[in-house]
Amino acid sequence: MAKQLDFHTIREIFTRFREAEAEPKGELSHTNAYTLVVAVALSAQATDAGVNKATRELFKIADTPQKMLDLGEEKLIEHIKTIGLYRNKAKNVMKLSRILVEQYGGEVPNSRAALYGLPGVGRKTANVVLNMWWHHPAQAVDTHIFRLGNRSGIAPGKDVDAVERAIEDHVPTEFQQHAHHWMILHGRYVCVARKPKCGACLIRDLCQFEDKT
Structure with missing residues (x-):
């Protein structure tokens, strides 16, 4: 050191x-705060390029928490199965999507504590979202x-x-x-x-x- x-x-x-x-600019493709959260959560132990390839078609049909819930876990898996730990990540994406719909009206919260409360979202993911979407330092x-x-x-x-x-x-x-x-x-x-x-x-x-x- x-x-x-x-x-x-x-x-x-x-x-x-x-x-x-x-x-x-960050290299993860996203269209809104929700797709950014999902992309960063998927990027753990994976490359940005690999995540972008997997989400290119996914985000065309599921770019909100409700659309992701409507898609369902099995169809989500079909899109992200090239990414490491995809089954666990799919479960977390579905859980966080349900929380966003039920507790936040389908919107992504802009506080670190609230982001921490989402399954699959750790400190690094929360900081990426705060920085890239809300321009917090x-x-x-x-x-x-x-x-x-x-x-x-x-x-x-x-x-x-x-x-x-x-x-x-x-x-x-x-x-x-x-x-x-x-x-x-x-x-x-x-x-x-x-x-x-x-x-x-x-x-x-x-x-x-x-x-x-």
Whole structure:
């Protein structure tokens, strides 16, 4: 684990991220808050590309909780069976859809506590939805952000909660809204797990990773 970088270095890192891509976007396809919740819930231990392929036709016919309930669990499974853990995920999607219809009038709540109460929705999923749909500066820490945060010194921490707190505490406010997207994309395409592409890294000179390639 690298040492925590100082404020000025972190500001320079995120300034470079912003100059390279001012408005980074998440890669999960969705059309509204509900389809975003479903897509993120399905993405656990799966790739965004795999989820997008599975939901392309699904969301054309089931883009609200009631339409998902009308579709039914078995037909949902037919759409998502290429995704890992699809049976358990299908059960959770049906349960959360029923809760949304019965308790929230078919709308997705915009509070972290309420989102937590939905089956299959953990802290990371809640933070993704809060950030991407309601533009809250919530930090959803996945494996890419955890790796980058610890390698670089942007946000070192022993677990995802510690990394989340480090981002909130050390990344300047002006970058908080897009911080997790910049970090996910950098971790997914440049600071990859096995052979990081340090030669193509725009923060190579600021990063504390000792085994640069």
